[in-house]
Amino acid sequence: MDTNVTQLLKTYELKVTPQRMCIVEELMKNGHLSIDELYEKIRERFPSLSLATVYKNIHAMMDKNFIKEVKIPNVKSKFELTKNDHAHIICEKCGKVEDVDVNSLSIIKEVEEKSSYKIDHTDLIFSGICPECLTKES
Amino acid sequence: MDTNVTQLLKTYELKVTPQRMCIVEELMKNGHLSIDELYEKIRERFPSLSLATVYKNIHAMMDKNFIKEVKIPNVKSKFELTKNDHAHIICEKCGKVEDVDVNSLSIIKEVEEKSSYKIDHTDLIFSGICPECLTKES
DNA sequence: GCCTAATAGAAAATAATTGTCAATAGAAAA
């Protein structure tokens, strides 16, 4: 996995540093993390890492399209590794964020017809209650 | 329209002040505004208004569900008066934000089936090029 | 191993948002 991360960083033209590897590994492990969550996670393994470095790397990685920001209502932005297009679901109870593949072709078509825009990108966030919280709740 | 705004504020249990009326009027006129845009617009008519007051009112109005925050990729959040559920389109060229009504029932159903979440809310942002910029561009 | 440009970390600088507090202004009651 180390090699994996190294390769990944190189693919995106990012110099391989221990700090960056750490960031990527945490994102692989956790999926979606805010700046603060990321910083805390990493400090457990890498106490010397500074917050400014997290910010700088987040930007460097976004510039290379290696990671993406996910803006979610009511909470701080999360970051994730870039993957195939997908939507996000957030549980309003426990705050968990998950990916979900949806077929957005028809809704894009609908939007294009109604608006006359040429759409090239979507950000779809669904909020609700996850199956785990649903069972606990009833 | 004055009376209109006054009534609106009262409906949402918000004390009617000139500052608030100004905020609401600008949102009615412009549709979607960031904090800064709102502040600038209002200062033209109401130079004494302070930025802190804008923030405080934005929060008061969000608490009463009178306005909503719209989080858009790459740009600062915009605020809009609460209306019927709708999606948003942003033009990547000129930055214009518009509402669009979409039928999201089937996509919600798809998400619920794939994720086992119970979805109660969606935030759908579509990015692309608006018809005006499309014509200019070619 | 050596060289060069990029990166990390500490700290300061800037930007964004929120809190404090005295003065004032809505709105309800007298």
Add this chain to the structure above:
DNA sequence: TTTTCTATTGACAATTATTTTCTATTAGGC
């Protein structure tokens, strides 16, 4: 109306969030 009470305003300070600056260090090519 006038009075009273509480919420709001605006100036300012305080926080919080993010970015920049600067120097020492390090990655990666030769």
